[in-house]
Amino acid sequence: MSTDKRLPTLGEVLFVLIAFVSIMFLFVVQFEIPIQLALLTTWFVIMIVGLRIGYSYAEMQQGILKGITDGLEAVLILICVGALIGTWIAGGIVPSIIYYGLSIIHPSIFLLAAFIICAITSLATGTSFGSAGTAGIAMMGIGISFGFPVALVAGAVISGCYVGDKLSPLSDTTVMTASLSKVNVIEHIKSMLFVSGPAFVIAGILFLITGFFFIDSSGTIEQAEATMASLNDFFQINWYMLIPAAIVIALLILKKPSIPVILFGALLGSIWAYLFQDVALLDAIKGLYSGNSIDSGVDFIDNLLNRGGIVFMLDVIALILFALGVGGLMEQTGILKVICIKLLSWADNAGKTTISTILAGFFGNFFGGAAYVSVITASKITEENYDRLNIDRRILSRNTEAGGTVTTPMVPWSDGGVFMATTLGVSTIAYLPFLWFNFLVIAISILYGFTNKFIWYTKPEEKTEEQDSERALP
Known part of the structure; x- marks a missing residue:
């Protein structure tokens, strides 16, 4: 040739x-x-x-x-986050966040709260994937309990997650973009604030207004109470369930490497499942790969909490590898x-x-x-x-x-699109209109x-x- x-x-x-x-x-x-x-x-x-x-x-x-x-770094993070999601559900960490969120967040401000909580989490950790796989899943559970459409809740969650993904000095894409553009990372962030600041405020107002006019508070309180009762039946709910989340967030804020920190958080989830949720030690370890599995009798709880594990991400990983190959060929x-x-x-x-x-x-x-x-x-x-x-x-x-x-x-079919759809259980086309930020x-x-x-x-x-x-x- x-x-x-x-x-x-x-x-x-x-x-x-x-x-x-x-x-x-x-x-x-x-x-x-x-x-x-x-x-x-x-x-x-x-x-x-x-x-x-x-x-x-x-x-x-x-x-x-x-x-x-x-x-490949995104693929490795996907594997780690998959393990973390599974053990944090089995260990009662995500159920506890959902439980406490339902008890303190009023339905009318929920969408705004979900947007801000996910934004704070992503700013503190620098990862949209990690934020969606932890705080995001919890916000999905709370939102569904309040009667919000899943696509609307996913829009608020993902919007919040990408605040930090583009603004946090801990975010790999933020640092990478500054480096590729030959700009100091702090100057890069200061420049983005002129765009992201107004976008954050306007999106927050939109989510707040939507929350005020969308639901009947009296009906949603009953749904929330029923969800809290179901979570109490299947998980031990207590403040110390939140310790692994606090440790992981603290380590990421201290700029420790994302992959080992997330894997350490996943291991803590297995330990918590064994110590506090009456999960056999071997099953708690297997949860890193196979994820969580419960049969609560409540469909939405089963759909929300039967997920995670490395195996949960295998289809996603295959998709991303093929998509990366397309990009490499075009280049x-x-x-x-x-x-x-x-x-x-x-x-x-x-x-x-x-x-x-x-x-x-x-x-x-x-x-x-x-x-x-x-x-x-x-x-x-x-x-x-x-x-x-x-x-x-x-x-x-x-x-x-x-x-x-x-x-x-x-x-x-992008890494972010596939991950968000898989993790939150909402198709990309469904949540797309609500990515207001x-x-x-x-x-x-x-x-x-x-x-x-x-x-x-x-x-x-x-x-x-x-x-x-x-x-x-x-």
């Missing part, structure tokens, strides 16, 4: 993109074939184009392996580069540049299947335009988070771009007096 290689034409890129969307629709919607097979089939479509433009199979395999390697064969060139030629001002970065991040999630891929595509595909237009790289890093991090749970971050970022508000430049002498006054961060 000839070693001459070329970039794919726009027609070949469009063929891949259309084929990707068509395969997803036919496999998942039309024939209900597992999405993992749809992604695997997409590999071969991209390989056909790769062979046509001069790549050997060995070269494309290297692209697949690189794509998977780039996202290796130049498909993403062609998209980059088109975006660069179109974006000639701050507003268009903002949109191009957000689109590049979304493409990374849509075709690469992982937040790690999305922040790479968003920052590297569009960084040239920021330098050409003399736009401060803090805007690049801020927009990268808006296009990469917060769009991750919006894509059903995420959508607000995107909308406010675009608004700033086209109004030139909070857009800073590296050459202030070439800008207007008004822009000069806005350049310096407070």
